[in-house]
Amino acid sequence: MDFLKSAVASAMAAKGPPFPYNFGDKVDLDPSIWTLYNGTRREDGSDCSIFSFEIAANRSALLLARNALKKLRTLRHPGVIKVLDTVESETYIYIATERLVPLRWHVKRKSLSPETAKWGLYSIARTVKFINDEASSVHGNLKVASVYTTESGEWKLGGFEVLSNVKDDEAVIYTYGSLVPDSGRYTPPELAKSGWDAIKRSPHSAVDAYDFGALIFEIFNGSFSSDQAGQTKNIPPSLHPSYKRLANPNPKARLTVAHFLEQGRRNGSFFDTPLIKLTEGVENLGVKTEEEREAFLDDLDQLTDDFPEDFFKMKVLPELLKSVEFGGGGPKAFGLVMKIATKLSNEDFDAKVLPVLLRLFGNPDRAIRVCLLDNLPLMIDRLSQKTVNDKIFPQIVTGFTDVAPVVREQTLKSVLTIITKLSDRTINGELLKYLAKTANDEQPGIRTNTTICLGKIAKYLGTSSRSKVLIAAFSRSLRDPFIHARNAALMALSVTSEHFSDEDCATRVLPAICPSLIDKEKLIRDQAVKTLDVYVQRIKKAVESMPETALPPESAISGNPRMGTPQAEAAAGWAGWAISSFTNKLSAAAGDITSSNGASSVPASSSAPPSRPSTAAPITSNSSASPLYRQAVKSPPPSAPLTRNPSTTGELFFPEDGNNDDGADFDAWGDMGDMDDDDPSTSNKMTASISSNQSNDNPFAEPSSSKKKSAVTTTASSKPFDDGSEPDFAGWLAQQAEKKKGGVLGGSKALPKGLGKTTTVTTAKKTTVPVKSKPVVVKKKIDTKPKDDDGDDGWGGW
Incomplete structure (x- = not known):
């Protein structure tokens, strides 16, 4: 075959006029005077067929060949083979035609x-x-x-x-x-x-x-x-x-x-068949009246799959594309375009359909836009990621802000189709901004579909912001007055639980779900129970792997080290002083306490009740609280959650910048309300208490004021603990006990005020216990309620 091709080419070059076509494979034919070859045009590489007649090999049929050549040149009809070029010499006759198959x-x-x-x-x-x-x-x-x-x-x-x-x-x-x-x-x-x-x-x-x-x-x-x-x-x-x-x-x-x-x-x-009607009307589609065009498209839509695909690809498709873009064919014509395009190869789709699609996405006609979005699933597999991300998506997002609700809704639904073709930067940037707008749309159906959309694309969101975005969006939807929006939020939370941390599940998601348990609609209540169960099971599973306690082993706490000494801090951290000094809850106390050097560390005005800020929430008072405690219960700014300093054991501080890392600012998603842990309107009031089982944490109260205050920081020090007001009475008592054993008790130094010979301590059962110079620890519940009378009970009043 290669020898024949070269021979034909040599004959053309040597004996005949130039023939601007290349010979390809030979095509089998019934008995004929012609030899048929597949060919290509040299100028553009387009396909063609070549009828070849070798005069020397079949001279008796030369008259027939010349008659065929003459008639093909002169006879013009759509049903006759289309001739591209002919050449005749003394040795051969070549006729180049459109590509043909017998x-x-x-x-x-x-x-x-x-x-x-x-x-x-x-x-x-x-x-x-x-x-x-x-x-x-x-x-x-x-x-x-x-x-x-x-x-x-x-x-x-x-x-x-x-x-x-x-x-x-x-x-x-x-x-x-x-x-x-x-x-x-x-x-x-x-x-x-x-x-x-x-x-x-x-x-x-x-x-x-x-x-x-x-x-x-x-x-x-x-x-x-x-x-x-x-x-x-x-x-x-x-x-x-x-x-x-x-x-x-x-x-x-x-x-x-x-x-x-x-x-x-x-x-x-x-x-009288639809296919024959189609062939007669397709070429004149652009000049038909609107009624004729509608009737033609209806007939075309009824065609089944047993019609010739090549005809639709080569003849019908180009005419339909022209009608959609220029001739007013509208959505119906485009639907037929996509029906035909599903049978095209990727190469044909890119060459014939894609250029028109890109132009149509920029068309301001809403009917065309909705039709494009409806048919997007049929074409998305044919589109490259670069094409969707760089050329189609920038056109699609204009539909998010369209005044027509149907365009906004169809644009929102299209996100599920194109999400796999978008880059991470586009998803977590521009797309989320538009979804935040549709989450606040005036149409309840669009808000509901936004929630559904977020639930389905959750796995494509960036891990750094996914939980914050989803919790903010779903929490907002849980408060939506539209019942289906709330139901969609609960269902979305059910299927996205894997994207939340255990802490988020317990502290943010569950509190958001709980109000739905008493929703006025039974549909919401039932779904809330199912969703709640998902997260409860999730938390139970997480708890199984947690240790029983985070406290250090009891063996680590040796003896009763003196409170505030460097040796005690080195031995047992901050836990030692709490255990050694207080075996029960702090009893009610009043009066001035003299330090070891005989000077009072409590200001003279400390006996007067301090004035409370009018804006502060009420907190549980304790008459025996020290200034350190009073400092700790001051309300920190609502935006500054209590945080542990990892570098210092037991250190608690309020960040001065007021930033909350766990609740990044997602203003577009709206106020999360009671989902914020640091919201003073929903926080639980906490009462500071100290017991023998207390760990090394300083007592603190939940913020009770919405006014921003300066940061309060309590930091561990290598010096003995001294709050500057109350004396180290536990250490002082221990010292007096040692002196008593050595016969030194009673010296010239006076007892601190309130540690006289006899002091009355009122217990929960109203029993009076005489207290000598050696303190007596009563292992009963201490009544911390301040006395009603204004008299001095020996401890002084705050």
């Missing part, structure tokens, strides 16, 4: 559906009618071998070797008709008896009418012989009456092809 291939493979066969026969009948009537000619070689299909699937007529005008007495058909290869099988009975001159004595269309009947039988059965003329095997019943008249032995009684075509086009007849 109809014989489809007949052998039986790949023609009945509707496609009818459509093809209709096209050939129109062409034969034109040859017989308008051209006053006889084809004389009508058979399957003379018919070809184009890239669009259309049937084209060739085989013009003996095509002759009946007005020409010296026409080729009279003399050389019998030289056509395999002509004996298709010769009409009158010509078989009397020769080809009999054409002059009968209607000139009779020969082509008989051959057309043979063509019908051959298409539906695969082959034809003269004794099968008129048989109806495998031929559709609707064709039987007219087909039999085509095969009539009497040429004068024979039905002409023109009459056959007319009968077939009658209403309800065999040529």
